[in-house]
Amino acid sequence: MLQHQCHHKCYCQFIPPVILENLAKAGRGNAKLTIQQSKLSRAKRSEHLVPMTQFAGIAPPGQGPRIVYDCQNTWEQRVTQIRGEGGPATGDEAADKAYDYGGVVRDYFQSLGRNSIDNLGMDIILNVHFGVEYNNAFWDGDEMTFGDGDGVIFVNFARSLDVVAHELAHGVTEFTANLDYYSQSGALNEHFSDVFGSVITQYAHHQTADDADWLIGDEIMGPDLYGEALRCMSAPGTAYDNPILGKDVQPDHMKDYYDGLDDNQGVHINSGIPNKAFYLVAMDIGTDKAALIWYHALQNLWSTAIFNDAVQVIAESARILVKDGKVPPGSTQSVRSAFKAVGLPS
Ligand SMILES: [Zn+2]
Structure with missing residues (x-):
């Protein structure tokens, strides 16, 4: 069964499967596409995913620099880097909100004494404009990815602080309790x-x-x-x-x-x-x-x-x-x- 094939590593999609199934049943938006694309994306990524922890102790600690990529409405991550830490605003609302909110989350955890997601200052990678009218956002184990939403049911996921904070917190959990995802x-x-x-x-x-x-x-x-x-x-x-x-x-x-x-x-x-x-x-x-x-x-x-x-x-x-x-x-x-x-x- 699907549940038993799932690895216990956290791959959190913001819109949970229960709601995606309901959207599909209601014939609304691109829910079916979203489910398929999410699974494809997951399979694709897991092939070359290298756990960040592998580098712990080798790389010098950073300060959690933010790097925003525009996926240009493709189903690929990290297509074009459009903003790095300290760089000027891009004028792209999703990119600039993702950058700002990523900073808010980093600052909050810093106020608790934590240096970025892994406490070693890892880069905060934010992918925006992923897919076409993609009704979801996810943390996949090493970076954040946001869809634009279809504009009818959901609007751009990068524009919401609680989405960004929820997903980046999955990263913090991964590097602390690492709670099995089932x-x-x-x-x-x-x-x-x-x-x-x-x-x-x-x-x-x-x-x-x-x-x-x-x-x-x-x-x-x-x-x-x-x-x-x-x-x-x-x-x-x-x-x-x-x-x-x-x-x-x-x-x-x-x-x-x-x-x-x-x-x-x-x-x-x-x-x-x-x-x-x-x-x-x-x-x-x-x-x-x-x-x-x-x-x-x-x-x-x-x-x-x-x-x-x-x-x-x-x-x-x-x-x-x-x-x-x-x-x-x-x-x-x-x-x-x-x-x-x-x-x-x-
Ligand atoms: Zn979640």
Whole structure:
């Protein structure tokens, strides 16, 4: 079965397979093409993919320079370099937004003491205008790639900070916990990307947990879907409900846990459960403090970790950071209470 052929390396497409299937069924846009092209692209890349970690310790540390490539609406990555670190704006909105947002994400992680995605200053490669009306964006293990969207259902993916932050956070996860991309470890992988997608959006807009929208993917909705989103961290399961995308199936509690095989055993589905817990902690102690705890935990989790492991590690991270005076007293209990509210540990 497809699920068992999937390697456990994270290859995250922003628009999850559940929604792509619904788009195909509704006969909208180029969803079928998108699925096929994504698989082709994946097969193509995996042939010559060299893990960046192979060079760790050889290459001198960099500062995470951004390099933006225009794919010129082909299905190839890195076609023409149009902007490097410190270079002038190109006038191409997708390219300039990708550059700016890549910088915001890098700066945020730098504020946590992290040097680029791998903590060794690796280049931040941003490919824009990938494919034709391509309704997706992805992190493939060493770079980011954005489609333009079809302009009706989805608009340009590079124009959304939460898309860029979500995808680059997959890179950070790859170089830290390296959570296997299926079942509960995969849902945790998705969860951490949603956490940093929302946290970095709040950081950039100077928002607090109270005035954040807690939505993921709201900025890429085209005219036919304006007002919808892909996920809602504060109320998983309410992000969308329409004939084009179908209905949001994310659970917000372990009692509704999805145990089917779709979506790599529910990586974009069950992530709703820890997402809700993060939201509750952020509402209690503040988004920036909750993010410190989650980032600490990400560096202490491991590839096969399940939800119960995450609860334990995140609570332990909270305890350590309370002891260090980095987060307020009571944060450990806040973490336990939030997970208890979503049925964890189970
Ligand atoms: Zn993802």
